[in-house]
Amino acid sequence: METHLLRTFVAVASSGSFSAAAADLDYTQSAVSQHIAALESSLGTALLTRRPVAPTPAGERLLEHAGAILLRIEAARADVRRVVGEPPGEIVFATTPLAAATRVARALTQLRQTRPGLAVTFEVARRDEVARGVASGAYHLGLVDGIAAPSDPLRLPDVGLLRTSAVAQEGLAVVVPADHPIAGRKRLGLAALVDARWIDAPAVSAPLDDLRAAVETDSLRAALGYAGADVRTLLELVAAGHGLAVLPASVSVPAGVAKVPVGSPRLVHRVELLHGQLDSAAASALAELLDEG
Template sequence: MDPHLLRTFVTVAHRGSFSAAAEELGYTQSAVSQQIAALEADLGLALLRRRPVEPTPAGARLLEHAEPLLLRLGAARADVLRAAAAPSPRLTLAASPLALTENLAVRLARPPRGELTIRATSRDDVAAVVASGEADLGLVDGIAAPSDPLRLPDVGPLSTIGVGEQDLVVALQEGHPLAGRAGLRLADLVDALWLQTPLCPVERLRDIAGDGFRIGMTYTGDDLHTVLRLVAAGHGLTLLPAGAASPAAVPLVAPRVVHRIELLHGTLAGHAERVAENLRR
């Protein structure tokens, strides 16, 4: 299958419109229609319904394969170009919301100094941004067992290494009945009301401790100060790294999980290699 046709198919499926896809891709609507028709002819299957525009069962199955394939192709291209590129003092570092800790920020200040852009990126997108060449390095954070790697999407030939771990705490409203405890177990909090955020997805808590963890409010942003304000107002509990939580937070003592940070990178040379080395130690 032609990757250009796959990319057009994925764009139409996501936008739900031939015209919107044509605008995004810089094609005419007729060209988009012809490309979809060519892909359907190649497979001998209808992939998109036209009114409304949505994948058929075969199209939905192809979509599951097409997106990872396109990511891998983009990663392969970026890796080859990165390896052949002349070293540059200009770097872009993609970082998920809680990945750039005070300690890592200090490590970035070590020589050699160059022009560095920090690109705020969601946890789910850090690996893809680095693999595609949009960023030279990536820092991603998440909840994991001590020394266990994070669960990252397979988007290409990236190297990963742990560069930081912090204890987790349960962020509570001041005056909460559990405030002031020496420690809390996650299993004792399954019936509590939780704040659902990208910083601490409730689904991850259920993976660790089973069902429960009622959602009191969902916040789709990743601003730490907003999360703390919502916790302080009583909208729910959340887990945060010890260094980012409010004074009312209580240490999580069981199970033994931590806030882990990993450095992601492809082929390194010159300034990027030295910055990566600074972050590793």
């Protein structure tokens, strides 16, 4: 199965249009049609219906594999580029919103003091996006965060050769309105809050799916979903009474919000550094600074 044929198939299936895929890939529409015909011929089955353009059952099954295959190929190319060597004087770094912003700022300051000519691009993205970006070579390094059992690593997508190391770990706290009945408690178990109203904000708080798995119940229900990546907005929503959320215990909260440490189940907020071979001297230096905290 040739990679360029698979890439064309994904583009057509995603856009639902041969012409749109041709524009995205900078091909002619005839070339796109030829690619799809060649792929279907090699697999011996139709992968797309034509009117409307949509995956067949066989095409749906191929799509389940295609993303991982193409990502692994990009990861392999990135790994080879790291061995050959990267352009000097540039580093692209990414982090999830809660992945120790103070640590990042301090490390970047130290790095630029020792390498004044270094061009740095710093981005904030979701955990899966950071992992895929590091694997594909879009980012030299990444910091990701999430909740886990104290001795467990974070669950990351299968993106090929990706090195990880823990750089920080701390307890969790439930954030509640200051006048909430549990505000002021020294510690509590999440199982006691199964009937509470929750805000599901997976980019900036513990995702409800993870909390449900930890408490082993489906009773934790979202009263509100927040798809943004700003912690201050989430805390404003908590203060206004829209629901509760679980955050790292060290997060500063404004007036009107209280933190209650989570006693059970045993979970921690974990921050991990992601990287490839680190053949870039600047990337290696930044990795050391981040690891030092």
